[in-house]
Amino acid sequence: MTTFAVFGMSENWANEEAREHTPTFKNMNSERVELCVTEWEAEVKIQIAKIMAGKKCVRLSPFFDAPQYAQQFIEMARSRIKCRDLKIRTKAVLVDAKGKPIINPKTGAPKVGLADWNP
Incomplete structure (x- = not known):
């Protein structure tokens, strides 16, 4: 069962x-x-800086089976990019804020999503 993934922002993703x-x-x-090519590239660099300064986070890794693989991905990412x-x-x-599961009103089942993992 693959349930762990790394989220954040990389300069490569911001560039794309x-x-x-x-x-x-x-x-x-x-x-x-x-715009000519050099002007457009300058605009792209400005946008990259804005994205890296922002708060948006995206999934950077595939899903992993265990958290130690996600931790290894983080270590490699920090050392290379x-x-x-x-x-x-x-x-x-x-x-919710009170710790009760959020129930889907249509199906009656608890909602499943991505939550921060604490070791």
């Missing part, structure tokens, strides 16, 4: 996200102006 969502044009005086906010999350029954 910025390249995908940075437009190749600017609107100046209600006129569309195409620029990353932030790495944490292990696991599939678990979601609970």
Whole structure:
């Protein structure tokens, strides 16, 4: 059963996200102006910096069978790439603020999602 995964943000993921969502044009005086390659790359670098400074976290690893494999992934990631906010999350029954399981009103079963894992 694969239930452990590493979440956080890496510069590689931020780079892909910025390249995908940075437009190749600017609107100046209600006129569309195409950016040259160097201008677009500068905009991408600005977006990468914004993503890395933000709080968004995504799943960086595949799911693992045991938490020690996720911990090894974190150690390798920190030594090889620029990353932030790495944490292990696991599939678990979601609970509310009082510690009671959240029940799906349609099925009556407890909701299962990803929760932070504490050793």
